[in-house]
Amino acid sequence: MTRIKCCGMTRIEDALLAAHLGVDAIGLVFTARSKRRVSLAQAREIVDALPPFVTTVALFMDDDAGLVQEVLDEVRPALLQFHGSERDPWCMQFDRPFLKAIAMGEGAAALPRLRDYPHAAGLLLDGHGFGEAGGSGKAFDWSLPPADLTQPLILAGGLDPVNVGAAVLRVRPWAVDVASGIESAPGIKDPARMAAFVRAVREADAG
Numbered sequence: 001m002t003r004i005k006c007c008g009m010t011r012i013e014d015a016l017l018a019a020h021l022g023v024d025a026i027g028l029v030f031t032a033r034s035k036r037r038v039s040l041a042q043a044r045e046i047v048d049a050l051p052p053f054v055t056t057v058a059l060f061m062d063d064d065a066g067l068v069q070e071v072l073d074e075v076r077p078a079l080l081q082f083h084g085s086e087r088d089p090w091c092m093q094f095d096r097p098f099l100k101a102i103a104m105g106e107g108a109a110a111l112p113r114l115r116d117y118p119h120a121a122g123l124l125l126d127g128h129g130f131g132e133a134g135g136s137g138k139a140f141d142w143s144l145p146p147a148d149l150t151q152p153l154i155l156a157g158g159l160d161p162v163n164v165g166a167a168v169l170r171v172r173p174w175a176v177d178v179a180s181g182i183e184s185a186p187g188i189k190d191p192a193r194m195a196a197f198v199r200a201v202r203e204a205d206a207g
């Protein structure tokens with residue numbers, strides 16, 4: 001079964017809907033570069049409202065280690081996700097499992113970077129270019145992910161209720177990740193689109 005992460009949550013009601021739809025993880029973005037940025041207090045409220053067994057992921061992009069530690073101390077996410085040019089040893093310093101986002105916008109030229117994070121709990125392959133922020137709605141060429149990746153692959157970038165089924169069937173990822181494809185505005189999730197996204201993943205899994 002393909003796991004689902006809905007990213008860029010800013011409202012309790014959206015996070016609760018995700019939980020009730022059976023979404024496996026929600027992402028909270030802390031980097032100042034995001035239109036979906038949440039404060040520590042906002043994030044804490046969302047995390048406190050969640051029922052058990054929904055994984056919380058805190059996202060950063062070339063941020064100070066101090067911010068990451070503050071989020072760990074105050075929000076206590078289960079996983080970290082790094083979206084910038086952070087290196088593997090830097091990501092490891094927090095002693096918390098982490099996902100590393102790999103910008104696939106440059107196509108095959110990005111593939112060597114998939115081998116640079118041996119300690120990542122998973123690799124999130126995203127559609128934007130190197131140095132650009134996530135949550136862009138840009139897809140990449142789904143034929144690129146190598147079949148011999150040893151780490152769980154999280155497919156991201158431009159997924160939406162219409163294309164996610166084909167993406168799951170083509171790539172067979174461990175998980176899919178979506179931000180803009182289920183939104184009515186940055187950080188504001190659309191309930192019908194979120195439900196349709198989850199349904200499309202489940203239909204692809206069953207097919």
Ligand SMILES: O=C(O)c1ccccc1NCC(=O)[C@H](O)[C@H](O)COP(=O)(O)O
Pocket residue numbers: 006007008027029031033034035036037059060061083126127133134135136137138156157158159177178179180181
């Ligand atoms: O979502 C953001 O605003 C963001 C900003 C800076 C770094 C990462 C960010 N999001 C990371 C995610 O995991 C998104 O879900 C991922 O990039 C996919 O986004 P989308 O193409 O909009 O589905």
